[in-house]
Amino acid sequence: MELRKSYFADVRKDDLHEIGQPRPRSDSPGHVTGKTAYFADHNFPGMLHLKMVRSPHHHARIRSIDTSEAEKHPGVVRVLTARDVPHNVYTILILIQIGPEDETVLADGKVRWKGEAVVAVLAETERAAQEAAAKVKVDYEVLPAVFDMEEALKPGAPIVNEYHGQNYYLYDSGECRKVRFGDVEAGFAEADHVLEQSYQSSPIEHAPTETTGCVVMPEGNDRFTCYTNTQAMFFTLDNTSIILQMPGSKLHFVGGTVGGGFGGKVDVIVEPIAILGAKLTGRPVSFIYSREEEMQISSPRAAEKVVIKDGVMKDGRIVARKVTGYTDAGAYSRHSPYGAQKGAGHYPGPYTIPNVWIDTYCVYTNRTPSSAMRGFGVTIGDFALEVQMDKLARLIGMDPLEFRFINAYRDGDMKAHRQPTEGAALIECMQEASRAANWPVAEKFMAMSSYKKGA
């Protein structure tokens, strides 16, 4: 690998000696010898297995739950319902004051998505837990459901989540996150061309090779050791502490070894209920998603819809950009209000545009709650923005890479959300890309710099 020291020579320390050198990863020897301990490699005598009874409906009222047959099933030790959970209604971002609490650990009175956890069964074997779970009788009154974000935002749509009261997250800025910069309508009026396009994506499952789960060991002194593959150790510990109304000092989380996460293991889903099971039975508990649960139940990347309207001049300058983004949170917030907010800051893209208007909505539907996944909130936005950039270049008959040089942000440019650009390196990256891909651009673009305004 070649290290191009000419770039940013004056702002970069010149003693970089790790880049370009192969360095062994500290965890690899464990991986290749099969010695790395994943959470499920912890196995304790007398361990109980937890299986979840899940909603077969997208949206329903629960009239009654009858666990009597399940409790009688051989091998069953304990059956848990909403009543057993000390603080059953929670939301994970409450740790950073993003409420309201809107999700139940075990469904209470209502289910809002197909697959929602209703009753937890703890048994001596996985098989007994599975068989007993099938014997739990839940009487549902099916309610109308909504699966499409635009339908959900229409007046009269079924309300997905009463804790919000409407089918969108209410930010302090109102029904959406807003960015206003310059005068976008004046920009469209002055533009040579205006192009409006909409882009849509489906939910995407992370599909880690190791499924989500944890193993909990009661330590006998009212403390609990939780072996988990969470990607968010302390975040999960703190939320568990709230849900179980138990001081964090009683919880010992062991983890950091994750068999693939990609953002799919940052929700607080398996640990609280498994620890509760261990507390109420005094036995070790294992709660491991089946492959089917991993694919159907764990949060996917949100479905998104992005509508982009751009005003562009014949010389290649984008003079106005209006973006309306919709993030499908599914039935509960989890990380989605944050994802939608990130989108609002991100949508102008790495381009300097004088007139910008952005609205991003976090919408509730009766779909599987979505959450984090690799750059959530901006990844789908980037797909939409860059396809849009290619379309704009084509519209004015310009080379798509040169078109991006013309609009690229540079140090000192004010971004639409009022952060001055610092440390931009887009120009330099594109110059290298131009060389590497053998996609030549005019000399004046190769002479540009992110922090020396020339050209």
Added chain:
Amino acid sequence: MAKVPVQFTLNGSEKAEFVESGTTLLNTLRDKIGDTSPKGGCQQGTCGACSVIVDGELRLSCLTLAETCNGVAITTTSGLAEGGVLHPLQRAFLDTFATQCGFCTPGMIMAAKVLLDHTPNPSREDVVEALSGNICRCTGYEPIIQAVLTAARANSQNAA
């Protein structure tokens, strides 16, 4: 439930267990014997993480009943290093960064070992074919393919 006796060798040492009829080899190795190197990624024969070698052949231990394993010789990834010296495949997986989260790695190494045992000088196509039952969500496969080819080269140099 009635238990059945089962006896086999695991990485050269004798093992005897009583298992419930219907118990998989994967659960027997992991929960009863304590060899957790085979991983359960799907328990339904689709990911390859549970791959082990039974009498020289690659087997998905999640679809193999323990009671059918009487008298067999089983090899797992935890048994490959000899006297603390890594097997060439393990060395190559390290050197080519063929392992990220590592969850697929023991299964990949098993599949690769069966390939190299039968075909010491495989083509790239042979490697791709041999690993086609093993899913890796992290690496994009290319470093794994390179690791197997590197190990094959190392083996043939040692043999020469």
